Amino acid sequence: MKGTSVAEGANPWTQQIRKGSTRLAVLQLVSERERYGYEIISAIRDRTNGALEVAEGNVYPALHALEAEGYITSTWREVESGVPPRKYYRITASGREHRSMLVRAWKDFAGAIARLLQGE
Amino acid sequence: MQMTTDARAWLDATVRRILARHPLGDAERVGITYELMSHLHAAGEARASAAGRGEVAREDLEAALAEAGGEDGMAAAFIQPLARPVERVLFGRRLGAFAIDALLLGIVLTFVHSMLVFLLEPFMTGAGPASDLATVWWRLMPWGYHDPALPLALQAVIGGVSAATVLGYFTWFEAHEGRTPGKRALELRVMRVDRHPVTYRESLVRNLVKVVVPLLFVDTLIMLIAFGEDRQRASDKLADTVVVRA
Numbered sequence: 277m278k279g280t281s282v283a284e285g286a287n288p289w290t291q292q293i294r295k296g297s298t299r300l301a302v303l304q305l306v307s308e309r310e311r312y313g314y315e316i317i318s319a320i321r322d323r324t325n326g327a328l329e330v331a332e333g334n335v336y337p338a339l340h341a342l343e344a345e346g347y348i349t350s351t352w353r354e355v356e357s358g359v360p361p362r363k364y365y366r367i368t369a370s371g372r373e374h375r376s377m378l379v380r381a382w383k384d385f386a387g388a389i390a391r392l393l394q395g396e
Numbered sequence: 397m398q399m400t401t402d403a404r405a406w407l408d409a410t411v412r413r414i415l416a417r418h419p420l421g422d423a424e425r426v427g428i429t430y431e432l433m434s435h436l437h438a439a440g441e442a443r444a445s446a447a448g449r450g451e452v453a454r455e456d457l458e459a460a461l462a463e464a465g466g467e468d469g470m471a472a473a474f475i476q477p478l479a480r481p482v483e484r485v486l487f488g489r490r491l492g493a494f495a496i497d498a499l500l501l502g503i504v505l506t507f508v509h510s511m512l513v514f515l516l517e518p519f520m521t522g523a524g525p526a527s528d529l530a531t532v533w534w535r536l537m538p539w540g541y542h543d544p545a546l547p548l549a550l551q552a553v554i555g556g557v558s559a560a561t562v563l564g565y566f567t568w569f570e571a572h573e574g575r576t577p578g579k580r581a582l583e584l585r586v587m588r589v590d591r592h593p594v595t596y597r598e599s600l601v602r603n604l605v606k607v608v609v610p611l612l613f614v615d616t617l618i619m620l621i622a623f624g625e626d627r628q629r630a631s632d633k634l635a636d637t638v639v640v641r642a
Contacts (some may be wrong), residue, residue: 356397
């Protein structure tokens with residue numbers, strides 16, 4: 277599946293789009309229910325069919341930044357004794373507002389590009 | 397999902413190795429340790445269940461690490477956004493840390509000396525005024541107390557044990573913990589210039605001069621005059637080590 281994805285191109289242009297969209301993707305996933313870091317990475321991969329091939333190197337810094345800005349909060353949970361605990365993230369009220377703002381901006385941008393491509 | 401014993405040992409060692417390269421405060425260190433372990437375990441678990449296994453094996457964790465860009469990739473994702481830049485330390489704090497270590501060693505050595513005298517004096521004869529040589533030796537190595545009235549052989553034993561204790565203390569703590577109790581109190585850490593933890597051998601090289609205190613003064617003076625910019629004693633230069641705030 278990865279072989280047919282947009283990610284394979286990996287030119288600077290798709291890289292830029294991917295970087296900007298990681299933040300929105302992370303916010304979207306934690307707004308649905310609380311999730312832990314690896315779960316977010318694999319959910320993005322699965323749900324976008326690999327088109328948004330995210331790396332640990334962008335998701336975790338994005339999570340830390342979003343938490344520092346107060347858009348998400350985290351709690352450590354013991355899942356099973358003898359294995360490392362997991363850090364679950366959930367969205368805050370200001371995070372929901374931020375997400376709506378990002379979604380609007382994303383749709384405006386995507387709509388504008390679509391109209392441009394149609395030669396409207 | 398539980399891990400095999402081998403996987404658990406590998407995870408502990410790998411996370412410790414990744415962290416050792418970065419100077420972090422204790423609170424950050426604990427938090428990042430959990431995050432690294434948690435991520436590798438979760439990613440390994442996904443691989444183990446995809447393969448239909450009920451336990452996370454070492455190969456699963458190794459594959460998870462490779463997928464995350466190896467040790468450097470993990471450091472970039474988890475540590476660098478939080479870690480402070482390395483700040484090499486020149487003099488004041490290091491002197492303070494040395495004073496604390498010297499005090500602790502003084503207490504330990506006083507006890508050790510008393511025990512040696514108590515245990516060995518009945519078997520060692522030749523009491524009387526010590527030779528000048530012994531007094532000179534003690535001036536060079538003023539660890540613990542010096543009693544010139546003791547038999548010369550006993551003084552030699554005390555001197556040897558003192559040197560071994562001093563060298564063992566600094567070498568063991570720095571190679572094992574990255575810092576001595578004095579350095580811990582003043583938030584200092586010893587590391588290699590390339591940010592790896594120091595080995596026993598490197599720690600031994602940078603601490604040899606501490607046995608003969610006047611040599612340590614000379615070594616420090618060399619640092620202040622010649623290597624102030626690099627903040628390294630001549631022994632640090634030899635061992636390729638630095639002392640940083642952490």
